[in-house]
Amino acid sequence: MNKKSMKIDINKIPLNSSLGLLAYGHIAFKAWRKVKKEYKEKKDEKK
Amino acid sequence: MKKNKVLLLGWDAADWKIIGPLLAKGQMPSLKKIIDNGVYGNMSTMNPPYSPMLWSSVATGKTPDKHGVLGFIEVVPNKKVLRPVTANSRKVRAIWNILHNKGYKSNIVGWWPSFPAEPINGVIVTDKFQKVSADIKKENPIQKGTIHPESLVKDLRDFRMFPYEITEEHIIPFIPDAIKIDQEKKNNGLIAFSKILSQNVSLQNVTTYLLEETEWDFMAVYFDMIDHFCHSFMKYYPPKLTGVTQEHFDLYKEVIIGAYRFQDMMLGRVLDLTDENTTIMLMSDHGFESGNKRIITMPKVAAAPALDHRQFGIFVACGPNIKKNEKIFGLSLIDITPTLLHHYDLPIGRDMDGKVILDMFIETKKPTYIESWEDEPGDFGELKIEEDSDILSDEETMEQLIELGYIERPDDKIETSIHKTKCDLKHNLARVFLGKKDFIKSKSILLELINEKDPIDIAPYYIDLMTACIGLKEYEEANRYLIDFKKVKTPVNYNIYFIESDILLGNGNTYKALKILEAAKDKKPNAEIFYRIGNILFILLKYEEARDSFELAIEMEQDRAKYHKALSDTLYELQEYEESAEYAFTSIELVKYFPAAHYALGRALEKLGDLNNAKIAFETASRLTAKTYSYKEDKALENIEEKINTPIELKDKSNYKYRDNQIIVVSGLPRSGTSLMMQMLDKGGVECLIDSKRKADDSNPKGYYEYEPVMSIQKDNSWLVKAQNKSVKIVAPLLNQIDGQYRYKIIFMTRDLDEILKSQQKMIGKNTDVLPIKLYNSFKKLLKFIDSWKNREPGVEIIFLDYSEVLENPKSSVETIERFLGTKLNKPTMINCIDKTLYRTRV
Numbered sequence: 026m027n028k029k030s031m032k033i034d035i036n037k038i039p040l041n042s043s044l045g046l047l048a049y050g051h052i053a054f055k056a057w058r059k060v061k062k063e064y065k066e067k068k069d070e071k072k
Numbered sequence: 073m074k075k076n077k078v079l080l081l082g083w084d085a086a087d088w089k090i091i092g093p094l095l096a097k098g099q100m101p102s103l104k105k106i107i108d109n110g111v112y113g114n115m116s117t118m119n120p121p122y123s124p125m126l127w128s129s130v131a132t133g134k135t136p137d138k139h140g141v142l143g144f145i146e147v148v149p150n151k152k153v154l155r156p157v158t159a160n161s162r163k164v165r166a167i168w169n170i171l172h173n174k175g176y177k178s179n180i181v182g183w184w185p186s187f188p189a190e191p192i193n194g195v196i197v198t199d200k201f202q203k204v205s206a207d208i209k210k211e212n213p214i215q216k217g218t219i220h221p222e223s224l225v226k227d228l229r230d231f232r233m234f235p236y237e238i239t240e241e242h243i244i245p246f247i248p249d250a251i252k253i254d255q256e257k258k259n260n261g262l263i264a265f266s267k268i269l270s271q272n273v274s275l276q277n278v279t280t281y282l283l284e285e286t287e288w289d290f291m292a293v294y295f296d297m298i299d300h301f302c303h304s305f306m307k308y309y310p311p312k313l314t315g316v317t318q319e320h321f322d323l324y325k326e327v328i329i330g331a332y333r334f335q336d337m338m339l340g341r342v343l344d345l346t347d348e349n350t351t352i353m354l355m356s357d358h359g360f361e362s363g364n365k366r367i368i369t370m371p372k373v374a375a376a377p378a379l380d381h382r383q384f385g386i387f388v389a390c391g392p393n394i395k396k397n398e399k400i401f402g403l404s405l406i407d408i409t410p411t412l413l414h415h416y417d418l419p420i421g422r423d424m425d426g427k428v429i430l431d432m433f434i435e436t437k438k439p440t441y442i443e444s445w446e447d448e449p450g451d452f453g454e455l456k457i458e459e460d461s462d463i464l465s466d467e468e469t470m471e472q473l474i475e476l477g478y479i480e481r482p483d484d485k486i487e488t489s490i491h492k493t494k495c496d497l498k499h500n501l502a503r504v505f506l507g508k509k510d511f512i513k514s515k516s517i518l519l520e521l522i523n524e525k526d527p528i529d530i531a532p533y534y535i536d537l538m539t540a541c542i543g544l545k546e547y548e549e550a551n552r553y554l555i556d557f558k559k560v561k562t563p564v565n566y567n568i569y570f571i572e573s574d575i576l577l578g579n580g581n582t583y584k585a586l587k588i589l590e591a592a593k594d595k596k597p598n599a600e601i602f603y604r605i606g607n608i609l610f611i612l613l614k615y616e617e618a619r620d621s622f623e624l625a626i627e628m629e630q631d632r633a634k635y636h637k638a639l640s641d642t643l644y645e646l647q648e649y650e651e652s653a654e655y656a657f658t659s660i661e662l663v664k665y666f667p668a669a670h671y672a673l674g675r676a677l678e679k680l681g682d683l684n685n686a687k688i689a690f691e692t693a694s695r696l697t698a699k700t701y702s703y704k705e706d707k708a709l710e711n712i713e714e715k716i717n718t719p720i721e722l723k724d725k726s727n728y729k730y731r732d733n734q735i736i737v738v739s740g741l742p743r744s745g746t747s748l749m750m751q752m753l754d755k756g757g758v759e760c761l762i763d764s765k766r767k768a769d770d771s772n773p774k775g776y777y778e779y780e781p782v783m784s785i786q787k788d789n790s791w792l793v794k795a796q797n798k799s800v801k802i803v804a805p806l807l808n809q810i811d812g813q814y815r816y817k818i819i820f821m822t823r824d825l826d827e828i829l830k831s832q833q834k835m836i837g838k839n840t841d842v843l844p845i846k847l848y849n850s851f852k853k854l855l856k857f858i859d860s861w862k863n864r865e866p867g868v869e870i871i872f873l874d875y876s877e878v879l880e881n882p883k884s885s886v887e888t889i890e891r892f893l894g895t896k897l898n899k900p901t902m903i904n905c906i907d908k909t910l911y912r913t914r915v
Contacts, residue, residue, distance in 0.1 A: 041241040042239055047273045049280070058230070
């Protein structure tokens with residue numbers, strides 16, 4: 026078993042996330058939160 | 073990069089019964105990877121199977137009476153407050169304290185209980201970190217003491233997931249028709265689901281962070297997801313139980329499978345973040361009922377949800393020095409800490425209850441020991457003083473325990489809640505002692521508890537008190553408590569047929585005991601009833617029927633070691649030695665520290681002629697049995713060593729040699745010539761243990777040669793010490809009361825049964841023409857019992873001498889006796905004392 030670090034392409038993270046994403050741990054989780062935040066900000070801007 | 077690292081993963085309640093089919097379908101690929109590259113086996117739990125107690129035993133290698141965590145909640149010292157158990161509740165050092173002292177770095181995540189964090193070399197993210205508020209829309213702050221070092225709080229705080237963040241995408245794999253759930257309804261399934269899932273994602277986030285960002289030697293992570301999902305949703309797992317609505321079954325039937333698969337997905341990521349030098353151990357503290365023993369409505373007893381816990385959890389491990397794809401046996405969760413210490417080349421505390429799991433290592437070394445880690449001076453990264461109780465109060469954890477049903481919501485009157493909690497903790501301690509078979513300590517606690525008054529339900533205390541008395545063979549006392557118990561008002565309907573049958577059995581009412589169990593079986597059969605029926609049939613020497621009953625028990629529950637061992641004993645009596653050995657072996661596979669099963673294996677192997685392996689089995693049995701009680705095992709071992717060292721083939725275990733301090737027992741049915749044999753031995757030069765209280769009479773003109781304490785040997789057999797190197801008369805019905813610590817040479821007198829009965833009838837002045845059939849049958853049974861009993865007693869050597877043969881051929885009889893006793897006798901005097909005129913009743 027090798028230590029496999031992960032790079033996240035934030036553009037590929039779905040807004041609603043997925044179980045697979047949750048299983049991937051902190052990096053994916055932080056990235057998802059960022060996606061949600063950006064989405065919310067954009068939505069608020071439109072308002 | 074550090075070498076020799078260990079990652080210990082705890083999956084509370086994970087069970088092979090669910091995992092097996094998922095592995096077969098390829099639905100837990102990460103776990104399979106560990107199994108394929110390592111070892112796997114059952115992990116035996118302890119009683120009572122309450123998770124904070126169990127995980128504290130995992131972390132300390134000690135039973136709860138020693139580590140001090142005795143339940144889910146506790147009373148704050150000197151305050152009228154209840155709180156979940158904390159790291160302060162643990163009175164002994166955990167593995168991470170010992171590793172700290174030795175300069176190792178540990179990361180501990182979510183361990184139950186670990187709050188407040190201990191100041192160890194490394195990181196502790198306590199079990200408080202992931203807990204969410206009762207209000208799922210609220211984000212609770214991170215309390216002081218949640219994380220060590222405090223400096224990490226800023227890095228980790230954003231890794232907590234909250235229930236309101238759970239999306240449809242997260243829910244659908246578990247509950248495909250979640251849309252049908254009425255979310256307006258209070259306590260709908262989605263609330264519990266969201267809390268459990270988000271909390272475990274928080275733990276996963278911390279785990280991957282620490283794996284990637286920190287250097288460590290030991291890391292332990294505890295996940296409660298499987299356990300908590302099982303408590304909330306196992307009742308909906310297929311097959312559908314009667315009592316579960318079709319609507320709920322359809323909605324939630326996939327949650328359990330989803331939980332296991334998601335846990336495996338998280339494991340996959342964890343494995344990706346570990347290197348090939350890391351040893352990975354993954355375990356659960358108990359299993360979870362998933363079949364027809366699932367409980368839909370919990371009874372109102374303390375920590376009722378734990379009734380769903382099964383005896384066996386899981387264990388898998390892989391790593392550089394771990395065997396590949398091998399099953400290992402007989403693991404107990406108290407073995408983890410000794411095994412970890414051994415892995416790090418550290419000594420094991422002799423006060424630890426567990427053992428090193430040596431079987432899993434490729435290269436083994438001899439474990440080293442110290443008296444106790446508790447006495448070692450130095451810095452162990454422990455909490456200095458008990459922190460302020462307000463800091464330790466933990467609403468989130470309390471709320472979760474209430475929701476899971478482990479604890480009741482505290483009464484309005486806090487005094488009542490505190491008193492109930494104190495009683496529960498004492499009861500748990502009594503149950504720990506019961507589990508350790510320390511019946512005396514258990515009984516003394518329970519005797520205090522049965523004096524409690526309303527609103528404390530004392531019924532469960534009575535149940536355990538009776539069990540302790542039965543363990544102590546105090547059947548009369550147990551019966552008195554049974555009478556008292558029946559008068560106790562309790563909301564719970566207890567099944568007491570096992571206790572009733574045990575008491576009857578202990579008092580010798582074998583058939584009544586059997587009747588009670590038969591009735592229980594007809595009402596609602598279960599594996600334990602069949603097992604107990606089998607035990608009684610075994611006592612009644614009905615071996616074929618006993619075998620059938622044990623087979624039925626095993627058919628219903630395959631993983632109970634005692635069922636396999638009982639069947640092994642029965643097959644031995646039926647002279648089916650190969651099968652007997654197989655079942656003994658299966659029993660050992662399930663529970664390694666089961667001396668009686670090793671002993672059963674040894675006996676069967678001895679009969680099969682495999683003396684060397686029989687020797688190993690007896691050695692193991694002797695080693696696993698406390699020295700005070702290992703007479704049987706030790707004697708079996710001596711016998712097998714004699715057999716191995718003696719070139720000639722021996723008949724049974726008798727080699728006719730004199731044994732130091734042997735006790736010569738003359739036995740047989742009354743009127744079978746036992747007094748004559750005692751007299752012969754006396755004349756032959758063997759000192760007799762007699763008190764001459766019973767005087768000679770017409771029936772026995774030359775005296776009875778008896779010793780009065782023999783009559784009450786059931787109550788007290790301590791006088792046997794005086795019988796060493798002497799002869800003593802013990803009639804056949806009392807033979808099985810002898811003390812296993814001595815070596816016995818038994819001369820068993822046989823005589824035609826008709827003659828015996830007639831002689832007895834004559835002696836008590838009854839009609840000798842009428843044969844008492846009942847007595848006849850009872851004597852036949854007794855002789856059959858003796859025949860089987862002698863084989864089970866390794867300290868017993870026996871010869872059967874026929875009364876008429878002794879009279880007709882005294883010379884050869886006396887020679888046989890001399891050879892058997894291995895001591896020189898005055899044979900002519902022995903022969904001369906035989907008076908044939910006393911052979912008056914002949915058939």
